[in-house]
Amino acid sequence: MPSAHHLAGLNPQQREAATHLHGPLLILAGAGTGKTSVITRRAAHLLAHGVPPEAILMVTFTNKAAREMRERIAALIGAEPARQLTVATFHGFGSRLLRGGGAARLGYSPRFGLATPSYQAGLVKTLMGEAGAVGEGFDPERFLAAISRAKNALLTPDAMRDQARAPLELKIAAVYAEYQKRLRQMDLMDFDDLLVLILRLWENCPDLLQAHRARYRYLMVDEYQDTNPVQFQIVATLAGTAANLAVVGDDDQSIYGWRGADITNILSFTTHFPAAKVIRLEQNYRSTGAILQAANAVIARNPKRHGKTLWSAQPAGEKITILRVPDDTAEGRIVAEILRDRQAAARRPWTDFAILYRSNHQSRGFEEALRQRQIPYTLVGGRSFFERKEILDGLAMIQAALNPRDDLALLRILNVPPRGIGDKTLETLRQLQQLATGAPLQELLATPEFLAELNPATADQIRRFTATLAHCRGELRQPGNLARAINALFRDLGYLDGLGRLYKPREDALNRHENLMEFITAAAQFEREAGPAATADAFLERFALMDGNDREEKDGQERGVTLMTIHAAKGLEFPEVIVAGLEHNLFPHEMAVKEGNLEEERRLFYVAITRAKERLTLVHCEKRAIRGAPQRRRPSPFLDELPETLVELHTPETVLKPLSREDAKALVLARLRALREE
């Protein structure tokens, strides 16, 4: 049996990791050391040694990583057995267990809805209003962040209240308690619940824990350095004493501390699991020698590490370019020109290039500069599509139709498009709800008592509104009808026609209509992919759990240069990388400087550097417009951490080298060809 073709091409350390069968294993995998390859092959190896595929659970951080993992396993062992493995994100796994019977045991229905971030914020804002937490210093986003942090640290509302040391914390705890109560009343969970409730489930129902342990006997966790306390608890609980648990990660790439990730999970793995075997993967297959040495030098300044030194068999390659430009306008322009030159000179596809930055708002300048020069690009992340008003409205319509108990979704769309519901009507409705001790609003809307309060025209509108929702509920639940049912819902609620009235420049309205159509197209595509499993609930869930990268699958179209944050770039690689805005208080970020989180910022810089395979350019501005006003900027201290021998300092004048005669000719020819094709 061990023909071991699934181990072909591995180096000794990789091989050792891939052939580890039982007990805890920590794989410390530096950037570009082939960790995905190792874990997919380990899965194949387990199967080859008689482990049944359904006993294997692989947890990743993003859907994209999960998809990639599944594809690579399928390539290794065949599509059919690959289907039987569970490859999911933590949240996806949580959702699977909860829908598969767990939710009912916790007092939720199995078709519970998922609260999106904007929905959460809306709810928190409402509750803050009710709790009298309004005005100075009361920011819903802050409250929500604090609540989320508490949940991920496994802190209950009561515990939070008991350990509160300031009036503000007490308020937060109170809102937190009410928030949980209301979500539950509306049969909704938020992202964090998908994790927290798994633990609650196992605590309350030992039989289920036993069943899950019996099924998922081999666990693998990717990006282990980014697990938070709940996730650790989930992993540790499920692994139990058998502890067939293999985790892969790189403490040097831990960049999610701000959202509760606990780097000590990976630093203390051998304390938690004393029997653990530790394997280091240090041979990098991605970057040139210069890039790798620079990365090593930077990360060596962090004191708290497992300690690894990456090496590469590749030649040193080009030096790293540090480019100083006068201001942020010039930054966009020069970067675009560099890209154009490099693309022509190296004759590479645009997809070989990436522009990385610390904060999302930095993308703007680059987008403009690239558009002007007609350089194709793809902007990754920036939850923009998801946060568009029309998309949120559309989502709320579907939610309200599917879930009659979802008051918040209902309130969002009750008067969208306008149907004559004002403050007074809402007040009546609210009072009615008090009397009816929290009956769902959708139910109350249809009661004669309520309708009698309205003028006849409005009452009529409301009747049509509730009737449409009820009718569409049936349509949405019909299998194989998803895209059509959504379209009908938007139409029958008058939303599609209402856009023209709602948004005044016609162009704006058309644009939003476009977005809604794109949304419906996504539903149609989901149906094609998921087949009979394509229910409306599943679509909502998929939409909510998708991350920024997932929505960028423009098939067919050229994707061009990639623009994204460094956080979003983790796990990716590009032949040529430009990192922009390397300035003090931007990268490292001002907040991080204030809070003394320089180590995590440095790890982020390390991640940025190690995305590059061949060429790396680091840009900083002398001046930059901050909130409109130009400000003098100092270069990032991180730039000083790069060994001098590895870098080359440039200005706009020196960085653009004149093209060689041959390259110039190729460039002209390419442009002629492009013209002809138009």
Added chain:
DNA sequence: AGACCCAGGTTTTTT
């Protein structure tokens, strides 16, 4: 109830 206007605040990273 809806349209329009101005002031103020705002910027980290995301499953």
Added chain:
DNA sequence: ACCTGGGTCT
């Protein structure tokens, strides 16, 4: 420079 939200006017 941008957007949100509050306030005022029709």
